[in-house]
Amino acid sequence: MPHFKKLLEPGFIGPFRLKNRILKMGSTLGFYPWQDGHIQQEVIDAYENLAKGGVALVTVGAAPFGVPPGRGYLMDDDRFLPDMARLAEAIRKHDCIALVQAFHIGPMLPPFLRSEKLEPVAASSLRKEELPLPFLSPPRGLEKGEIKRIIEDFVSLAVRAKKAGFQGIEINAACNHFLNTFLSRAWNKRDDEYGPQNIENRARILTEILEGIRSENGRDFLIVVLINGAEIGLKDGITPEESRGIAQVLEKAGADAINIRAEFYFPARDPSRKDSTHFPDVALYPEPPFPVKGLMDERRYGRGGWVPLAHNVKKGVSIPVIVAGRLDPLLAEEVLEKGFVDFVYLNRALMADPELPKKLLEGRFEDVRPCTGCLTCFDNNERGNPPLCQVNPTLGKEKALEVWIATKRKKVLVIGGGPAGMEAARMAALRGHQVLLCDKSPRLGGSMLLASIVKGLEREDHLKLISYYERQLKKLKVEIRLNLTVDRSFVEKVAPDVLIVAVGGAHQIPSVPGIGGKKVLTGKALQEKLRFFLRFFGPKALISLSHIWMPIGKRVAIIGGQIQGCQLAEFLVKRGRKVWVLEETTEVGKGLPEVLIKPRLLDWLEAKGVRILSEAKVKRIHEKGVEVSIEGLRDEFIEVDTVITALPLLPNERAVKEFEGLAPEVYAIGDCKEPQLIVDAIAAGFNLGRTI
Numbered sequence: 001m002p003h004f005k006k007l008l009e010p011g012f013i014g015p016f017r018l019k020n021r022i023l024k025m026g027s028t029l030g031f032y033p034w035q036d037g038h039i040q041q042e043v044i045d046a047y048e049n050l051a052k053g054g055v056a057l058v059t060v061g062a063a064p065f066g067v068p069p070g071r072g073y074l075m076d077d078d079r080f081l082p083d084m085a086r087l088a089e090a091i092r093k094h095d096c097i098a099l100v101q102a103f104h105i106g107p108m109l110p111p112f113l114r115s116e117k118l119e120p121v122a123a124s125s126l127r128k129e130e131l132p133l134p135f136l137s138p139p140r141g142l143e144k145g146e147i148k149r150i151i152e153d154f155v156s157l158a159v160r161a162k163k164a165g166f167q168g169i170e171i172n173a174a175c176n177h178f179l180n181t182f183l184s185r186a187w188n189k190r191d192d193e194y195g196p197q198n199i200e201n202r203a204r205i206l207t208e209i210l211e212g213i214r215s216e217n218g219r220d221f222l223i224v225v226l227i228n229g230a231e232i233g234l235k236d237g238i239t240p241e242e243s244r245g246i247a248q249v250l251e252k253a254g255a256d257a258i259n260i261r262a263e264f265y266f267p268a269r270d271p272s273r274k275d276s277t278h279f280p281d282v283a284l285y286p287e288p289p290f291p292v293k294g295l296m297d298e299r300r301y302g303r304g305g306w307v308p309l310a311h312n313v314k315k316g317v318s319i320p321v322i323v324a325g326r327l328d329p330l331l332a333e334e335v336l337e338k339g340f341v342d343f344v345y346l347n348r349a350l351m352a353d354p355e356l357p358k359k360l361l362e363g364r365f366e367d368v369r370p371c372t373g374c375l376t377c378f379d380n381n382e383r384g385n386p387p388l389c390q391v392n393p394t395l396g397k398e399k400a401l402e403v404w405i406a407t408k409r410k411k412v413l414v415i416g417g418g419p420a421g422m423e424a425a426r427m428a429a430l431r432g433h434q435v436l437l438c439d440k441s442p443r444l445g446g447s448m449l450l451a452s453i454v455k456g457l458e459r460e461d462h463l464k465l466i467s468y469y470e471r472q473l474k475k476l477k478v479e480i481r482l483n484l485t486v487d488r489s490f491v492e493k494v495a496p497d498v499l500i501v502a503v504g505g506a507h508q509i510p511s512v513p514g515i516g517g518k519k520v521l522t523g524k525a526l527q528e529k530l531r532f533f534l535r536f537f538g539p540k541a542l543i544s545l546s547h548i549w550m551p552i553g554k555r556v557a558i559i560g561g562q563i564q565g566c567q568l569a570e571f572l573v574k575r576g577r578k579v580w581v582l583e584e585t586t587e588v589g590k591g592l593p594e595v596l597i598k599p600r601l602l603d604w605l606e607a608k609g610v611r612i613l614s615e616a617k618v619k620r621i622h623e624k625g626v627e628v629s630i631e632g633l634r635d636e637f638i639e640v641d642t643v644i645t646a647l648p649l650l651p652n653e654r655a656v657k658e659f660e661g662l663a664p665e666v667y668a669i670g671d672c673k674e675p676q677l678i679v680d681a682i683a684a685g686f687n688l689g690r691t692i
C-alpha cells in the first residue's frame, strides 16, 4: 500500500498554514449560460465540492481581463462582490484556503472576440512575421498610461477579492498571456523601463502589481505568481535561468509562492499551424518534436514534465515553489519527497475525482478515480461548454446529480462490461442494488480495453480506469461473470428486476467487392483476435508484443479516417508500417479532441508520410491493393499488403431486441443503443445506475 506522507503533510505559504500539500490549480471548469456576469450557482457548487474533497487550497478559475463579457463570470466590478463572497465562503467553510486567479488574455484574444473596442494587446507591437505564433493577429504594444491602468485592474481585483473573503490571489503571468509578453524577450521589444534590457525591467509590471496589492491588502493576503519556467522551442523565449531570475525578483517584491509551468512551442511544417501548449503530456504527443532532455522530464510521456523547471526555480528562491502538469498522487508524492517542489497543484486529477485528498487521508488510494488524460475537459472548455469530464459525470453538476440510496433493493443484471456497463453496475451497487455483471471477454473493459491496446498508454491511460472499476465493483460486491455469452435463457434463469443491455455496438463492414479477401482485417476480426490473445497475455504485454510481431503487412490501408482510423494509423506508424487513411467523408479525425490533439496528430501523421485521403471511396479490394475513387473525380490504385476497417460502430439493434421484455425493466445503454465516445458511455451508465 503506497503512503502519501509528504502529500498529506501540512505546510506554510506566506502566513497561511495549509493542511496538506495538494492544491487545486486555477482553471475554468467550463462555461455555464451567461448571467450578466454573475457567478452561476453551479460554479459555486463545483468549487465547494472540490473544497469538501479535502484539498488544502482552491484557486478559482481565471477572472479574466481583456475579453468581452459574455462567457463565464466576472469579478471586475463591486456589483459582483456578493457572488464572490458566496464563492469564497463555500470554499472556506471546508477548512480550505480560497484564492482567485487573475489574468489578462493579451495577444491571445481570439479573432471572434475582437471588436473595435477590444484588440489584442501586448508589451510591444509586433508584425505578423515577428509573432511567436503566426496564427495570432499582430498585437498593439501598450503606452505606459495603459500599462498603469492594467496594473490598477489587478490591484483592485485583489482588493475586491479580499473584501469578498478570498485569502489570496494567483497572478497568471504564464502561457502567452499579456503579463508574459513583458517577461519574454520574444514578445517584449520595448525601449523603456518595462523593456527587455534586464530581468528587473521585464518583471517591472509584475513587481508593480505585487507592490500595489501588498500596500492595499497587507501581509495577510496570499500572492502566488504563475510564470513560465521556460518557453521551450521559442527563439528568444524565456530560458530556465531567466525564469529563476524572474522568480527571485518576484520574491523580493513580495510574492508568497511561485507556480511554475512552461509554454512549449511546436515546430510545425506549415507555419500557419504552429501552436503551443502548457500541457506537458500534449507537448510530447505523439512523440517529442525535438530533443527535450534537460528542459523537461520526458520519461513518463509528460507526466510531471515541468518538475525540473520548477526545481530549477526552487534552487534560487526561499519561498515555496509549486508545479502542475499531469501529476497523480504517486508521482506527486515522489516529487515532494525528493524536495523538487514544496506543493503540488493538481487540476485534472481533481476534476476526475474531487475526493482524491480525502481518500488518501483515509488510506483509500485504491478508490481514487484516475484521470485518463483524455483532455475532453479542455476541449469542451475551449468550445465554451459547461464542464465535462470523461470519468466524472457529476463534474459541474454536483447538486443536480446527487446520488441517493435506492428505496427498494432490486436484482440488476448488466450484460456487457464496457464503460457504460461497468459504470451502471457501480452506481447501481453503490445505491444498494444487488448486481450481476456479465461479459463475454476474459477481462472487463469492453471496447475501452481493446481501444487502449491500440491507443497505448502514453498520453491517455484507460487501463488504470478499468482497474479502478475492477476494484470498485469487487468492493461493492458486484458479482462478475467473465467469458460468458449471455442469452435469453440465462436471463430467464437469473430473473432480474432490472436488465441493462450494454453489449457494445455492431461493427460496420463496408459492402465493397473483395472485403472478404485474405488481406482484409475487419474491425470485428481485429477485436476478436485481440480478445483471443487477451486470454494469454495482459494488455500491457500485448502492447509490447505488438512492437515485435503483428499479423499485419508492411503497407496498410485503413478504411475509415475518424478517431478510430487516425488512432490506428498512429499505432501502425509507431510499429514501422507505411499507412494510408481512407475517409469517405470530408472530415478526417472526427471524435478526436479538436483543440489540442487533432491538429497535432494529423500534422504528425502527415510528417510520417501517412497519406490521408478524404472523400476517398473504396471501390474494390484486390489481391495487390485497393482501388479508390477520390473526390469522385479520379481513381487511384494503392498497393498495400493489408487492409483494415476502422469505422465507427453502429447501434446493435439485433442484440437489444434479443433481450426485450425479459425483465420488468429493460434498458439499453452505451454503444449498442447509440455509438458515441467513452465520455458518453460513462455518463449513460451513471445516469441509469443513479435512477433505477
Ligand SMILES: Cc1cc2nc3c(=O)[nH]c(=O)nc-3n(C[C@H](O)[C@H](O)[C@H](O)COP(=O)(O)O)c2cc1C
Binding pocket: 025, 026, 027, 028, 029, 030, 061, 062, 101, 172, 226, 261, 278, 279, 324, 325, 326, 327, 345, 346, 347, 348, 349, 377, 378, 381
Ligand atoms: C478545462 C481546463 C481549463 C483550464 N483553464 C486554466 C485557466 O483558466 N488558467 C490556468 O492557469 N490554467 C488553466 N488550465 C491549465 C491548468 O491549470 C493546469 O496547468 C493543467 O491542467 C495541467 O495540470 P493537470 O495535468 O493537473 O491537469 C486549464 C486546464 C483545463 C483542463
Ligand code: SF4
Binding pocket: 347, 348, 349, 351, 352, 370, 371, 372, 373, 374, 375, 376, 377, 378, 388, 389, 390, 391, 392
Ligand atoms: S479524465 Fe479526461 S476529461 Fe476528465 S479530467 Fe482527465 S483529462 Fe479531463
